[in-house]
Each structure stands twice: as structure tokens, then as C-alpha cells.
Amino acid sequence: MPYTxxxxxxxxxxxxxxxxxxxxxxxxLIKRHFEPEYGNWSLMGxxxxxxxxxxxxxxxxxxxLTGLDNNYLEQFQTFGAxxxxxVERTISVAYYALVNIEDQDVNAIRLHNASWISxxxxxxxxxxxxxxxxxxxxxxxxxxxxxxxxxELLPGKFTIPxxxxxxxxxxxxxxxxxxxxxxxxxTNLLVGTGEKDMSSQTKKGQxxxxxxxxxxxxxxxxxxxxxxxxxxxDRTMPLSNT
Amino acid sequence: MPYTxxxxxxxxxxxxxxxxxxxxxxxxLIKRHFEPEYGNWSLMGxxxxxxxxxxxxxxxxxxxLTGLDNNYLEQFQTFGAxxxxxVERTISVAYYALVNIEDQDVNAIRLHNASWISxxxxxxxxxxxxxxxxxxxxxxxxxxxxxxxxxELLPGKFTIPxxxxxxxxxxxxxxxxxxxxxxxxxTNLLVGTGEKDMSSQTKKGQxxxxxxxxxxxxxxxxxxxxxxxxxxxDRTMPLSNT
DNA sequence: TATAATTGTGTTGAAATTACACGATTCGGA
DNA sequence: TCCGAATCGTGTAATTTCAACACAATTATA
Numbered sequence: 235m236p237y238t239x240x241x242x243x244x245x246x247x248x249x250x251x252x253x254x255x256x257x258x259x260x261x262x263l264i265k266r267h268f269e270p271e272y273g274n275w276s277l278m279g280x281x282x283x284x285x286x287x288x289x290x291x292x293x294x295x296x297x298x299l300t301g302l303d304n305n306y307l308e309q310f311q312t313f314g315a316x317x318x319x320x321v322e323r324t325i326s327v328a329y330y331a332l333v334n335i336e337d338q339d340v341n342a343i344r345l346h347n348a349s350w351i352s353x354x355x356x357x358x359x360x361x362x363x364x365x366x367x368x369x370x371x372x373x374x375x376x377x378x379x380x381x382x383x384x385x386e387l388l389p390g391k392f393t394i395p396x397x398x399x400x401x402x403x404x405x406x407x408x409x410x411x412x413x414x415x416x417x418x419x420x421t422n423l424l425v426g427t428g429e430k431d432m433s434s435q436t437k438k439g440q441x442x443x444x445x446x447x448x449x450x451x452x453x454x455x456x457x458x459x460x461x462x463x464x465x466x467x468d469r470t471m472p473l474s475n476t
Numbered sequence: 477m478p479y480t481x482x483x484x485x486x487x488x489x490x491x492x493x494x495x496x497x498x499x500x501x502x503x504x505l506i507k508r509h510f511e512p513e514y515g516n517w518s519l520m521g522x523x524x525x526x527x528x529x530x531x532x533x534x535x536x537x538x539x540x541l542t543g544l545d546n547n548y549l550e551q552f553q554t555f556g557a558x559x560x561x562x563v564e565r566t567i568s569v570a571y572y573a574l575v576n577i578e579d580q581d582v583n584a585i586r587l588h589n590a591s592w593i594s595x596x597x598x599x600x601x602x603x604x605x606x607x608x609x610x611x612x613x614x615x616x617x618x619x620x621x622x623x624x625x626x627x628e629l630l631p632g633k634f635t636i637p638x639x640x641x642x643x644x645x646x647x648x649x650x651x652x653x654x655x656x657x658x659x660x661x662x663t664n665l666l667v668g669t670g671e672k673d674m675s676s677q678t679k680k681g682q683x684x685x686x687x688x689x690x691x692x693x694x695x696x697x698x699x700x701x702x703x704x705x706x707x708x709x710d711r712t713m714p715l716s717n718t
Numbered sequence: 719t720a721t722a723a724t725t726g727t728g729t730t731g732a733a734a735t736t737a738c739a740c741g742a743t744t745c746g747g748a
Numbered sequence: 749t750c751c752g753a754a755t756c757g758t759g760t761a762a763t764t765t766c767a768a769c770a771c772a773a774t775t776a777t778a
Binding site for chain 1: 477478479481483484485486487523524525526527528529530531551553554555556557558563564565566567569618622
């Protein structure tokens with residue numbers, strides 16, 4: 235026997251998908267070829283189905299778009315303003331995902347009319363999606379300062395300068411090369427492969443991989459190879475609008 | 477014209493209400509005198525109504541129980557496992573609230589069959605409420621380490637030792653009295669009133685109030701008058717079960 | 719008036735952070 | 749083939765922060 239309360243609403247899921255192209259943070263956005271808001275930009279989203287948990291639905295949505303099913307995915311906020319969706323009362327549970335751009339399924343992305351767009355050049359998005367991006371970035375910044383999740387955005391093998399560029403992109407700041415390197419190595423999270431980065435134009439840096447057991451261990455705990463200021467909540471967002 | 481998608485579900489809100497009694501953290505829990513789970517302990521909750529945002533609904537629920545409407549309230553996670561509510565598919569948006577125990581409406585609490593229960597003596601709760609409490613505490617710990625929200629649990633005037641006891645309760649740890657005092661005062665958040673704490677049995681400490689403008693400013697920013705270890709995510713929870 | 723408990727402030731050594739310096743590697747053009 | 753520009757890797761010293769501890773002052777109680 236169901237509850238007598240009658241107000242049942244649609245539950246949507248929207249995913250902020252972050253990627254890193256070696257220079258800056260990118261978002262995977264959709265140019266909608268369906269209603270409502272045909273032709274406008276939005277996040278990838280969908281509705282919760284029967285017999286599906288929120289986690290499962292979010293995974294499904296990211297998988298549909300990227301072909302990836304083993305990436306970092308974290309629920310961060312639920313948006314429930316009354317008229318956030320003008321079509322019908324809908325609450326949206328928002329997740330952010332960190333994906334390695336190299337692993338994506340290019341066909342799936344083309345099929346959905348999606349593109350990677352630099353965070354700095356983000357167009358205006360539909361509904362409250364701009365706000366969602368802003369909140370996702372805030373959460374990513376806090377999370378990445380406390381946990382070593384940045385690696386989720388990089389290929390399996392990477393150099394320390396690449397890692398530094400990533401953190402500089404996340405926090406929109408500059409870090410000292412030498413101090414960063416020392417801090418990262420002191421965490422024991424990296425294992426040198428001996429190989430060199432052949433894609434580099436000048437001096438080829440050493441490629442590292444994650445020390446997997448240590449990585450799993452530190453996922454739960456503390457982190458912080460960033461300077462103090464990084465944690466501040468009120469720094470400027472590198473968003474073109476909102 | 478509504479969406480053609482048909483799966484509409486009940487949206488519940490559950491509130492983890494924290495209070496501080498001078499010694500430890502307490503939860504405001506309900507001994508249910510209604511179905512389902514008659515006679516068992518649960519969090520205060522309710523359903524989302526038509527024409528009501530999530531924020532508004534959470535405020536309503538806290539207000540109904542405590543008579544307070546100006547307390548700290550933060551959404552922290554949405555729970556959506558398929559069978560989390562055996563009666564009917566329901567997703568629950570969870571909020572945690574920080575209230576000053578002294579300001580509560582005792583009649584409202586009695587009416588709802590609610591009591592303050594020490595976190596250390598928490599009984600088994602219904603559904604996934606134990607997990608909600610655990611996650612709320614985790615979030616409170618992270619949040620309180622980065623932002624000066626602890627004051628929300630104290631009366632308008634308080635002594636530094638009282639504040640210290642509060643932080644020791646939140647993190648289930650001991651802090652050095654002298655270092656704590658110095659750190660707190662260095663934040664510029666406190667203003668001495670000159671008055672003494674007349675409730676103390678021994679030496680009467682000075683009463684402080686919040687430096688309101690500075691408080692608002694730092695709400696957004698960084699904080700941290702706690703030692704490093706505090707930030708760790710994997711410390712033991714002072715919960716009797718789960 | 720002495721004692722116990724607690725509050726307020728100071729000091730010091732250790733550790734972490736920051737700001738730089740320098741040599742090594744690689745590519746490309748003279 | 750050699751030189752310069754760019755980048756990578758490691759080192760060091762000054763500064764700042766943190767943690768541990770000492771001691772004097774206040775108040776209730778015996």
C-alpha cells in the first residue's frame with residue numbers, strides 16, 4: 235500500500251563531465267537537437283527510470299555519452315527550485331564526472347551532438363545548468379584539494395609537469411614547479427616508469443603511473459599538495475557568464 | 477504539456493538536526509508514533525509538497541519540530557536506492573541543521589515525540605537513516621574545518637573554552653587549550669564583551685560574541701583553526717552502530 | 719586562608735612552506 | 749656540429765607555522 239501523499243515528481247539527473255586537454259579544463263556539453271530548448275546548449279542529462287538507483291542512472295547517462303563506465307562520478311547537489319524546468323516540476327540530482335579525454339568514444343559523442351568546450355568559453359546553458367557547473371567546479375576544487383582525484387583526468391601515464399598543469403587549471407592559479415614536484419613525490423602516489431614522454435617538444439620528462447594500492451588508501455584520507463590559498467572558497471570562477 | 481517520461485516518484489526530505497549541550501554533540505530524533513515503523517527511532521522528515529522548493533521544505537520540517545527558522549541548514553546528499561523505503565519508491569534529499577539547543581521550542585518537540593540523544597548513544601534508526609547520520613557527520617566535519625560554522629551550535633555569547641569543547645566534540649579529539657585559544661583569537665572572528673560567564677563553577681571566563689561582518693566574510697572563505705589531522709576522512713565515527 | 723580547578727598569555731624547538739639557484743636534457747637552426 | 753632556447757630535475761636557505769610546554773591569575777570551596 236503506497237503512501238497517501240500524492241505529490242510525485244519527475245527526477246532528472248544532470249552530469250557535469252570534466253575533461254583535461256593538457257592546457258585547461260573542458261566540459262562535455264550538448265547542443266540539443268530535441269525539445270525543449272532545441273538548439274541551445276545543455277549538460278548531458280536524463281530521467282530516473284523505474285528499478286534504477288540514482289547512482290545507476292548517473293552511470294548510464296555518462297556511459298551513453300562517452301562510452302566510459304569506469305570513471306570518477308560523484309553526486310554533489312540536488313536542485314529543486316519550483317520552476318527550474320518550465321515544462322514540468324522536475325528535481326535534478328547533479329553529478330560531476332572526471333574522464334580521461336583520450337578514452338572517450340568519439341562516435342557516441344558525435345551521435346549526441348556533444349563537444350568538449352573550454353570552461354573559459356562556456357556558452358550560456360539552459361535552465362539552471364550554469365549554476366550547476368559553478369557548484370560542480372566549487373566541489374571539484376574542494377575535493378581535489380583533499381583527495382588525489384586529479385589523476386582521474388589524466389592518461390594512465392603522465393609527467394609531473396602535466397599533473398601540475400592540471401592542478402593549475404583546476405584552481406586557475408600558478409604553482410611553483412619545484413615545490414610542486416617535491417610535494418607530489420613525497421606523497422608516494424607516483425611510480426616512475428623509466429619511460430620518457432615522447433609527445434613533448436623540448437626536454438622529455440619522465441612518465442609516472444599511479445601507485446595503485448597507495449592511491450586507494452589515500453582516496454579516503456587527507457591529501458593536499460597545494461598551497462594554503464587553494465582552499466579558499468571565494469576565488470574567481472573562470473566562467474564567462476553566470 | 478508535460479514530459480512523456482512517466483516514472484514519477486515521491487520526494488522525501490530528512491533532516492539531521494545537530495545540537496550541542498556543552499559536552500557532546502546531540503541529535504534530535506523521533507520515536508515514531510505513526511506508521512510505518514511505529515515505535516522505532518527515525519530522523520525528522522516529510523514529503524515535498526507542490527509549490528515548494530527543496531530548501532523551503534527542509535526549512536518547514538525543521539521549523540515544525542524546533543520552532544526555529546533562522547538556523548544553519550545545508551543540503552548534503554540525496555539518497556535514492558531502490559528499496560530504501562519499503563513502502564514505496566521514494567528518494568530522500570537529506571539536510572543537516574545546526575541549532576542552538578537553548579532556542580528550541582520545547583512544546584513542538586514534545587508534540588512530535590522527539591528527544592535530544594547523544595551521538596554516542598544513538599539507537600538504530602529506520603531505513604537508511606543511520607547512513608544519513610554518518611554522512612552528515614562527515615560533511616559537518618569537513619565543513620567545520622573549512623568554515624566557521626561551529627558558532628551556529630552555541631548561544632550568542634560563549635567562552636573560548638566552550639568553543640573548544642564544541643570542536644572537540646565534533647572531531648572526537650582533544651585540542652591543546654593554549655594553541656586553540658591563540659588560533660581562534662587570530663581569526664578576528666570574536667569580540668570580547670567584557671562580561672564573565674556566570675554559569676561556570678570555577679574561574680569565570682570571558683564571554684565573546686561573533687564579529688558579525690567578519691563572520692559573514694569568512695563564511696565563504698578559508699578557516700581552519702584545527703590541527704591537520706582533523707581533516708582526515710577516515711577517522712572513527714563516534715557512532716554506537718552502523 | 720589555603721587548595722583545587724580552570725582561564726589567559728608567553729616561549730621555544732621542530733616541521734613545513736616558500737622563494738630562489740643551478741645543472742642537465744632535448745630540439746632546432748646557424 | 750655547435751649553440752641557444754625551452755623545459756626538466758634536484759638542492760638550499762630564510763621564513764613561517766605548528767606543537768608542546770611553563771607559569772601566573774582568577775574563583776569557588778573547604
